Amino acid sequence: MADNNSVAGGQPVMRKINYQVIIVQVLVAIFLCINFMLIITFSMKDFFYTTMRYILFANTLVSDCVLLIVTDSILILSYFRITMQMQFCLFIVMSSSMYNFVTPITLTAMTLERYVAICMPLRHSELCSSRSALPTLLIIQGLSFVPCFLILSTFFALASLSLYKEYKVCSVEMLLLHSWQGHFRSGISQVYFLIMFIAIVFSYIEIMKVAKAASGENKKSTWKGLRTVILHGFQLLLCLIQLLCPFIEGAVLQINFLLFVNVRYFNYIMFSLAPRCLSPLIYGLRDEKFFLALKYYTLCGFAKNKSLDLTH
Numbered sequence: 001m002a003d004n005n006s007v008a009g010g011q012p013v014m015r016k017i018n019y020q021v022i023i024v025q026v027l028v029a030i031f032l033c034i035n036f037m038l039i040i041t042f043s044m045k046d047f048f049y050t051t052m053r054y055i056l057f058a059n060t061l062v063s064d065c066v067l068l069i070v071t072d073s074i075l076i077l078s079y080f081r082i083t084m085q086m087q088f089c090l091f092i093v094m095s096s097s098m099y100n101f102v103t104p105i106t107l108t109a110m111t112l113e114r115y116v117a118i119c120m121p122l123r124h125s126e127l128c129s130s131r132s133a134l135p136t137l138l139i140i141q142g143l144s145f146v147p148c149f150l151i152l153s154t155f156f157a158l159a160s161l162s163l164y165k166e167y168k169v170c171s172v173e174m175l176l177l178h179s180w181q182g183h184f185r186s187g188i189s190q191v192y193f194l195i196m197f198i199a200i201v202f203s204y205i206e207i208m209k210v211a212k213a214a215s216g217e218n219k220k221s222t223w224k225g226l227r228t229v230i231l232h233g234f235q236l237l238l239c240l241i242q243l244l245c246p247f248i249e250g251a252v253l254q255i256n257f258l259l260f261v262n263v264r265y266f267n268y269i270m271f272s273l274a275p276r277c278l279s280p281l282i283y284g285l286r287d288e289k290f291f292l293a294l295k296y297y298t299l300c301g302f303a304k305n306k307s308l309d310l311t312h
Contacts, residue, residue: 020265021079027273028072035061035276041294052128052136053117054290056110059137063102064276070096071272077170086163089170090155094148096172101144101192103275104239108196109140111232115203118225119210147188154181172246186247193240200233228286235278242271 039061041048048054070092077084117124155175168174176182207229211222245267253260285291 020261021075024072024075024265024268024273027269028068031273031276032065032068035065037298038290038294039065041290041297044297045293048290048293050130052130052133053110053113055130055133055137056106056113057290059140060103060106060110063099063106067096067099067103067272068276070099071268074170074172075268081169083167083169086159086166086168086174089168089174090152090164092170093172093175094152097148097151098144100242101147102140104192104196104236105140105143107232107236107239108199109136111200111203111229111236114225114229114232115206118222119206147185147192150188151175151181151185154184173250176250182247182250186244189240189244189247193244196236196240200229200236204229204233231278231286235275238271238275238278242267242275245271 039058042054042058042061043049049058074092074096076082113128116127120127152175155177158177158181176185204226207222207226211219211226214222245264249260249264249267252263
């Protein structure tokens, strides 16, 4: 790192990093406060935690909070050059890698839930009941752990025993002992990207067919569901681009360190923080039931009592 700083001019790079770190801390604090408020709102009404789409929404909130805390911790440790044993770094990196996939996979599940609700309404209560919530969450966690497991397996196969006792600045790049591991990691992300992209496009096309054939109140509800799928698709696109960012950053690092710092900063803001603020927008503000409950608890009960009537 010292060599890279000298190439980039030393002190100017550190001042720029300092400015960027402060902005990131402010944004992370704001997003965490909003997400915690939404999680509290979710936990206050049994209607929410007995409804599949709200359960999946809460899963994205928890996932986003964990990811923001872990990645921000890595950022701070890296900035202050705090070293730790590799075995502890592995746990932090494993958490970061896993929760990178939890949110996009959950968004895909939420899109499929909307597809079932609109295109298969008679089977929605059966396929998306509260009883199937726990198996669904376990499947999401399992699918999210697979890429992490594969990447860690390559590291365990190549790393020497002495490496685990070494003290280094923790980062995801510590797992990449050979260049082919970076390509392998990128390949896994692209496979997930393709599968989730197909699921989103399939759901969009099927809902569009129903929207064109619907009429009256059903047509209004269907188009609202279609807009939700579009927002999920945009949010998912940002999350999936984030999965490809390490591959891009690795290539940029070989060219210029200052450019690498700027690219990593842009990627973190655009593809890590931005998608996490869309979840509150989609369900915290656009969803009438959740917005009424959020408004009630935010105002500490001073809102009208009818805001808690969520049964209809």
